């Protein structure tokens with residue numbers, strides 16, 4: 001997808017704590033800043049609990065009351081301040097696709113009613129014929145057909161259910177989609193199909209994606225840029241090829257070394273790199289610094305100098 005210079009989503013020094021002021025307070029997002037350009041796919045990777053979903057949901061304005069400081073801008077507007085008609089528009093324009101299509105589709109509803117729910121709520125169709133025509137258009141866009149309209153979710157495979165979840169998200173003609181581990185629950189053989197479908201739709205509909213995953217192996221195929229998260233912080237951001245082939249932060253190196261190699265010989269030679277998180281706990285002040293062009297790493301000034309010396313392109 002051709003990405004533009006226009007910034008669609010921007011996080012500025014976002015700090016977010018769940019259960020603020022209580023014993024079980026949890027600082028899930030720690031001073032996170034990054035931008036997503038219109039038309040691009042920004043991949044967010046990191047292990048379970050690192051804060052990826054929290055960022056996705058915060059952008060969709062689901063955690064406003066947990067935000068302590070910082071800003072989230074969508075098309076230049078502070079999402080925390082969006083209300084009234086603007087909020088309705090925002091809810092249509094920013095959608096989510098979930099990891100587990102089984103759990104996110106109401107099993108008692110027909111596919112056409114699941115997909116048309118947003119159209120109905122927002123009174124976007126004026127007759128049953130128009131509604132069916134729009135649903136059919138969406139089903140075709142995701143590779144399903146009119147036979148599927150009156151069936152129920154349990155009659156579909158995991159991959160097909162994910163296609164239905166995608167059609168539902170597309171019904172409101174969104175500009176931005178948070179895809180939260182959309183392929184993790186699928187068979188490996190189906191994963192590439194869903195990734196390709198998402199890419200095709202992105203081109204056709206001029207969409208911008210935040211694509212969340214816990215490892216880099218599939219993310220690198222779909223993402224233009226990648227952000228690596230650990231313990232609520234973004235440690236590295238760069239274009240997908242650079243982060244995958246020339247990682248700089250030790251955590252990214254460790255994450256990459258944990259991906260099993262596709263063939264047995266390379267797999268035998270693979271040496272997982274153990275990450276020592278002490279560099280995040282030594283009390284030194286770190287910020288995102290540009291090490292090579294458009295490739296940023298959370299570092300102190302002296303670490304940045306060291307990274308610059310040792311980074312090869």
Ligand SMILES: Nc1ncnc2c1ncn2[C@@H]1O[C@H](COP(=O)(O)OP(=O)(O)OP(=O)(O)O)[C@@H](O)[C@H]1O
Nearest residue numbers: 018019026028047048049050051052053054055214
């Ligand atoms: N609604 C919530 N209330 C309280 N704590 C939460 C809530 N949602 C997430 N957390 C906590 O915030 C932290 C970040 O969680 P988050 O789900 O964003 O991580 P993640 O990287 O998406 O992990 P996973 O890959 O397992 O989904 C975790 O410690 C989690 O327990």
